[in-house]
Amino acid sequence: MNDDRYQRGLKNFKEITGEIGEKFIQNLNEISPDFSRYLIEYPFGDIYDRPGLDVKRRELVTLSALAALGYAEPEVKAHIKVALNAGVTREEIIELFIQISVYAGFPAAINALLSAKEVFKELDGKK
Amino acid sequence: MNDDRYQRGLKNFKEITGEIGEKFIQNLNEISPDFSRYLIEYPFGDIYDRPGLDVKRRELVTLSALAALGYAEPEVKAHIKVALNAGVTREEIIELFIQISVYAGFPAAINALLSAKEVFKELDGKK
Amino acid sequence: MNDDRYQRGLKNFKEITGEIGEKFIQNLNEISPDFSRYLIEYPFGDIYDRPGLDVKRRELVTLSALAALGYAEPEVKAHIKVALNAGVTREEIIELFIQISVYAGFPAAINALLSAKEVFKELDGKK
Amino acid sequence: MNDDRYQRGLKNFKEITGEIGEKFIQNLNEISPDFSRYLIEYPFGDIYDRPGLDVKRRELVTLSALAALGYAEPEVKAHIKVALNAGVTREEIIELFIQISVYAGFPAAINALLSAKEVFKELDGKK
Amino acid sequence: MNDDRYQRGLKNFKEITGEIGEKFIQNLNEISPDFSRYLIEYPFGDIYDRPGLDVKRRELVTLSALAALGYAEPEVKAHIKVALNAGVTREEIIELFIQISVYAGFPAAINALLSAKEVFKELDGKK
Amino acid sequence: MNDDRYQRGLKNFKEITGEIGEKFIQNLNEISPDFSRYLIEYPFGDIYDRPGLDVKRRELVTLSALAALGYAEPEVKAHIKVALNAGVTREEIIELFIQISVYAGFPAAINALLSAKEVFKELDGKK
Numbered sequence: 180m181n182d183d184r185y186q187r188g189l190k191n192f193k194e195i196t197g198e199i200g201e202k203f204i205q206n207l208n209e210i211s212p213d214f215s216r217y218l219i220e221y222p223f224g225d226i227y228d229r230p231g232l233d234v235k236r237r238e239l240v241t242l243s244a245l246a247a248l249g250y251a252e253p254e255v256k257a258h259i260k261v262a263l264n265a266g267v268t269r270e271e272i273i274e275l276f277i278q279i280s281v282y283a284g285f286p287a288a289i290n291a292l293l294s295a296k297e298v299f300k301e302l303d304g305k306k
Numbered sequence: 307m308n309d310d311r312y313q314r315g316l317k318n319f320k321e322i323t324g325e326i327g328e329k330f331i332q333n334l335n336e337i338s339p340d341f342s343r344y345l346i347e348y349p350f351g352d353i354y355d356r357p358g359l360d361v362k363r364r365e366l367v368t369l370s371a372l373a374a375l376g377y378a379e380p381e382v383k384a385h386i387k388v389a390l391n392a393g394v395t396r397e398e399i400i401e402l403f404i405q406i407s408v409y410a411g412f413p414a415a416i417n418a419l420l421s422a423k424e425v426f427k428e429l430d431g432k433k
Numbered sequence: 434m435n436d437d438r439y440q441r442g443l444k445n446f447k448e449i450t451g452e453i454g455e456k457f458i459q460n461l462n463e464i465s466p467d468f469s470r471y472l473i474e475y476p477f478g479d480i481y482d483r484p485g486l487d488v489k490r491r492e493l494v495t496l497s498a499l500a501a502l503g504y505a506e507p508e509v510k511a512h513i514k515v516a517l518n519a520g521v522t523r524e525e526i527i528e529l530f531i532q533i534s535v536y537a538g539f540p541a542a543i544n545a546l547l548s549a550k551e552v553f554k555e556l557d558g559k560k
Numbered sequence: 561m562n563d564d565r566y567q568r569g570l571k572n573f574k575e576i577t578g579e580i581g582e583k584f585i586q587n588l589n590e591i592s593p594d595f596s597r598y599l600i601e602y603p604f605g606d607i608y609d610r611p612g613l614d615v616k617r618r619e620l621v622t623l624s625a626l627a628a629l630g631y632a633e634p635e636v637k638a639h640i641k642v643a644l645n646a647g648v649t650r651e652e653i654i655e656l657f658i659q660i661s662v663y664a665g666f667p668a669a670i671n672a673l674l675s676a677k678e679v680f681k682e683l684d685g686k687k
Numbered sequence: 688m689n690d691d692r693y694q695r696g697l698k699n700f701k702e703i704t705g706e707i708g709e710k711f712i713q714n715l716n717e718i719s720p721d722f723s724r725y726l727i728e729y730p731f732g733d734i735y736d737r738p739g740l741d742v743k744r745r746e747l748v749t750l751s752a753l754a755a756l757g758y759a760e761p762e763v764k765a766h767i768k769v770a771l772n773a774g775v776t777r778e779e780i781i782e783l784f785i786q787i788s789v790y791a792g793f794p795a796a797i798n799a800l801l802s803a804k805e806v807f808k809e810l811d812g813k814k
Numbered sequence: 815m816n817d818d819r820y821q822r823g824l825k826n827f828k829e830i831t832g833e834i835g836e837k838f839i840q841n842l843n844e845i846s847p848d849f850s851r852y853l854i855e856y857p858f859g860d861i862y863d864r865p866g867l868d869v870k871r872r873e874l875v876t877l878s879a880l881a882a883l884g885y886a887e888p889e890v891k892a893h894i895k896v897a898l899n900a901g902v903t904r905e906e907i908i909e910l911f912i913q914i915s916v917y918a919g920f921p922a923a924i925n926a927l928l929s930a931k932e933v934f935k936e937l938d939g940k941k
Contacts, residue, residue, distance in 0.1 A: 207543065210550035213864075214531050218539060221856050222408045229848075231401030236366060240402050243370035244409040249631035250503035251409075251540040274358030275367050277595050281349045282371040282378075284792040285599060286632040289588065296591035334797065337804035340610075341785050345793060348602050356594075376885035377757035378794040404849050411538040412853060413886040416842065423845035461670065464677035467737075468658050472666060475729050476916045483721075485909030490874060494910050497878035498917040504630035505667040505917075528866030529875050535857045536879040536886075603789045612782030620744060621783050624751035625790040632790075655739030656748050662730045663752040663759075665919040715924065718931035722912050726920060758884035759921040 185216065188224025195227060195234060199260050238262035239275060246276055246291040247283040255291055259298045269299060312343065315351025322354060322361060326387050365389035366402060373403055373418040374410040382418055386425045396426060439470065442478025449481060449488060453514050492516035493529060500530055500545040501537040509545055513552045523553060566597065569605025576608060576615060580641050619643035620656060627657055627672040628664040636672055640679045650680060693724065696732025703735060703742060707768050746770035747783060754784055754799040755791040763799055767806045777807060820851065823859025830862060830869060834895050873897035877910055881926040882918040890926055894933045904934060 192200050207215045227237060241258050245251045259272055272295055280288035319327050334342045354364060368385050372378045386399055399422055407415035446454050461469045481491060495512050499505045513526055526549055534542035573581050588596045608618060622639050626632045640653055653676055661669035700708050715723045735745060749766050753759045767780055780803055788796035827835050842850045862872060876893050880886045894907055907930055915923035 206550075207546065210546050210553070211527050211531060214527075214534070214542070214546060217531070217534070217856070217860060218543075221852070221860075222539065225852060225856075226405050226408055229401065229404075231397055232405070236363070237405060239363060239366050240370045240405050241409060243367045244374035244406055245540065247371035247374040248410065248503060248538075248540065249629060251544075254409075254540040254543070270358055273592050273595075274356065277356075277592060277598070278353050278359070278364060278367050279371055280595070280598070280792075281353055282368060282381075282792045282794060283375065284629075284788075284790045284795075285603065286626065286629065286635040286790060287792075288595070289599075289635070290632075292588065292591045292595060296587075299591070333804075334800065337800050337807070338781050338785060341781075341788070341796070341800060344602070344606060344785070344788070345797075348598070348606075349793065352598060352602075372794065375757060375792075375794065376883060378798075381794040381797070400846050400849075404846060404852070407538075407849070407852070409538045409540060411534075411536045411541075411883075412857065413536060413880065413883065413889040414538075415849070416853075416889070417886075419842065419845050419849060423841075426845070460677075461673065464673050464680070465654050465658060468654075468661070468669070468673060471658070471661070471729070471733060472670075475725070475733075476666065479725060479729075480913050480916055483909065483912075485905055486913070490871070491913060493871060493874055494878045494913050495917060497875045498882035498914055499667065501879035501882040502630060502665075502667065502918065505671075508667040508670070508917075524866055528864065531864075532861050532867070532872060532875050533879055535861055536876060536889075537883065607786050607789055610782065610785075612778055613786070617744070617747060618786060620747055621751045621786050622790060624748045625755035625787055628752035628755040629791065635790075651739055655737065658737075659734050659740070659745060659748050660752055661919075662734055663749060663762075663919045663921060664756065665915075665917045665922075667917060668919075714931075715927065718927050718934070719908050719912060722908075722915070722923070722927060725912070725915070726924075730920065753921065756884060756919075756921065759925075762921040762924070 184220050184224040187228055188219040188222075191227050192219050192223040195223070195265060196257075196261050197264050199257055199264075203257065234265045235262075235267050238265050238267050239271075242272065242275055242291075243279065246279045246287055249283065249287045249290065252290065252294055255294045256298050259295055260302070263302075269295075311347050311351040314355055315346040315349075318354050319346050319350040322350070322392060323384075323388050324391050326384055326391075330384065361392045362389075362394050365392050365394050366398075369399065369402055369418075370406065373406045373414055376410065376414045376417065379417065379421055382421045383425050386422055387429070390429075396422075438474050438478040441482055442473040442476075445481050446473050446477040449477070449519060450511075450515050451518050453511055453518075457511065488519045489516075489521050492519050492521050493525075496526065496529055496545075497533065500533045500541055503537060503541045503544065506544065506548055509548045510552050513549055514556070517556075523549075565601050565605040568609055569600040569603075572608050573600050573604040576604070576646060577638075577642050578645050580638055580645075584638065615646045616643075616648050619646050619648050620652075623653065623656055623672075624660065627660045627668055630664060630668045630671065633671065633675055636675045637679050640676055641683070644683075650676075692728050692732040695736055696727040696730075699735050700727050700731040703731070703773060704765075704769050705772050707765055707772075711765065742773045743770075743775050746773050746775050747779075750780065750783055750799075751787065754787045754795055757791060757795045757798065760798065760802055763802045764806050767803055768810070771810075777803075819855050819859040822863055823854040823857075826862050827854050827858040830858070830900060831892075831896050832899050834892055834899075838892065869900045870897075870902050873900050873902050874906075874910060877907065877926075878914065881911055881914045881922055884918060884922045884925065887925065887929055890929045891933050894930055895937070898937075904930075 204215050238261060242262055245255045245258060262272060276288055276291040279291060331342050365388060369389055372382045372385060389399060403415055403418040406418060458469050492515060496516060499509045499512060516526060530542055530545040533545060585596050619642060623643055626636045626639060643653060657669055657672040660672060712723050746769060750770055753763045753766060770780060784796055784799040787799060839850050873896060877897055880890045880893060897907060911923055911926040914926060
């Protein structure tokens with residue numbers, strides 16, 4: 180049992196992802212509680228716990244990788260919220276996605292920007 | 307003629323990429339001088355010239371996207387040097403590539419880390 | 434005319450994919466009957482007809498490749514049903530998708546697992 | 561200011577993409593007018609303005625790249641309309657997507673063909 | 688036995704790929720003669736045999752897909768030779784790879800252009 | 815400290831990968847001992863330790879995912895050896911890579927088959 184690692188991951192996960200994370204884990208639990216645990220343990224107990232990059236820069240890394248993959252729309256949307264939660268600004272997120280056009284092409288950038296548009300609208304509608 | 311944009315791009319390109327960039331452009335010129343110009347103009351005259359993210363964070367974005375693509379080994383190696391030139395530390399580069407394992411898998415992360423190892427060795431050998 | 438090959442492919446296709454396959458081919462026929470024929474002939478007349486791997490292991494190969502591509506959600510969902518039809522268990526499918534997180538990253542694994550969740554729910558609803 | 565380049569891009573963009581392009585740019589403007597400008601300037605002011613390949617062949621190139629990426633469904637659909645507008649026939653588009661199965665696999669080809677089916681239906685419904 | 692299809696594929700393969708193809712098939716035969724046969728039959732007996740696109744345009748499609756994939760360097764190099772053999776000009780190949788930068792990003796375009804440079808040099812050295 | 819998990823991972827890693835794994839970890843240690851530890855812990859301490867699929871089938875999954883990614887040549891070669899070590903036959907590996915042509919295209923299949931050819935030759939040369 181790796182209880183320490185799981186507890187550390189859960190604490191990081193809750194702080195970083197807030198309620199978005201909570202719902203997501205409930206959803207994932209219905210198909211594989213084991214995989215939910217790995218998601219808490221490896222990315223959040225191990226990686227996000229490391230001191231080498233602060234959370235804001237980690238979110239830049241994550242959003243860049245996800246946008247470059249092109250197919251990860253649900254994860255792009257979730258991490259836009261997580262990044263905002265971590266203090267990354269809307270302008271920085273847009274800036275980052277514009278830059279992605281150079282490395283992964285205009286379609287990958289467009290898809291990420293239109294995901295950002297949807298997420299921002301959703302967040303503004305909640306106010 | 308977009309001379310201003312090209313001149314601005316060339317200035318940024320030289321400052322950011324140093325001698326790595328110069329050799330690369332000479333190489334690319336032999337197959338397509340037009341494409342070399344686009345590379346100066348769009349990524350460096352337009353994108354890297356924008357104020358929304360500083361050069362260090364732009365390099366984090368670039369390295370994350372390149373590592374996630376998996377196939378861009380020559381560009382990963384070139385941008386490791388560019389990132390170091392811009393003040394990103396070796397530790398931050400390693401940190402970023404470790405994080406890529408979560409989003410693009412262990413093979414993408416391993417390939418980027420082994421590229422970093424080669425580049426660091428090459429740079430240490432020059433001293 | 435390669436009638437033998439087409440007939441062999443059709444027989445395999447029907448046995449392996451059941452009614453999922455039938456609807457799919459009707460759908461595809463509306464845009465390109467030629468391509469439907471190739472789909473019957475090459476994957477099912479040639480590849481799935483080969484003795485080197487049994488159908489269950491072929492479905493593991495297919496689901497792994499599809500999940501690793503990341504963008505093939507409709508095909509992942511269809512082949513989950515086909516795999517179940519071939520005797521692969523739900524537990525094995527989940528297991529396989531968990532493993533994909535190592536090689537293609539957590540987003541690819543998450544997307545495949547959430548597709549599995551949807552398919553399993555749909556199948557349970559039918560009972 | 562690169563007004564000439566933007567004006568040239570806008571002229572090409574309007575001619576090539578018609579009303580599809582207009583709506584798309586309005587949509588993109590809501591999240592990033594700067595990126596809309598880059599889209600007009602680089603692909604349409606620079607690339608599509610070059611004499612080396614005519615518009616019909618440029619659309620073959622674009623549709624092939626988009627279909628091979630696998631994740632670019634909205635762009636595949638938009639460029640099917642653009643290609644038809646440029647004089648590429650429905651038969652040529654289907655032909656091209658069938659060929660993609662060889663290089664990017666059957667799922668990429670199937671997704672592109674089913675996108676073509678949807679677009680053709682939509683266009684026929686308008687008549 | 689689909690002898691007609693194989694013979695038709697072999698004829699097309701020889702005409703289109705010339706001696707590049709011959710060496711390649713010998714190489715592939717050492718690991719899987721069955722797969723060599725499929726390569727002759729499906730892409731060359733079925734797809735390239737179809738009348739809907741001429742060989743020159745089929746090579747544009749192939750090169751675009753291969754360049755967009757990013758990882759297919761050996762196939763890009765082989766098909767540059769095949770395309771030249773089919774009457775596509777060096778300028779058209781360069782033009783096509785420049786355009787790929789828009790859809791798959793600058794690294795994919797750069798890698799394809801540098802492959803073209805190598806192939807052109809090799810061909811010039813032979814003269 | 816997750817000593818149990820690391821020890822379990824190391825035991826699995828040694829059994830499954832043999833001397834290939836040992837050299838690889840030494841290589842990776844020179845750039846990031848932390849990442850080496852994660853590689854032991856997550857894929858081998860967590861995933862390969864799970865009972866849901868036996869090692870032979872896990873290697874089928876891994877080789878399929880790696881071949882479908884297209885860019886993971888060093889990992890394909892390493893896992894061919896690991897798969898042979900686990901009792902997968904050469905014929906099954908070839909069979910699997912042939913099947914990949916359907917889902918990820920002929921170039922991905924060709925690259926994997928030529929990697930297999932190289933590895934088999936290397937292994938035969940050692941005898």
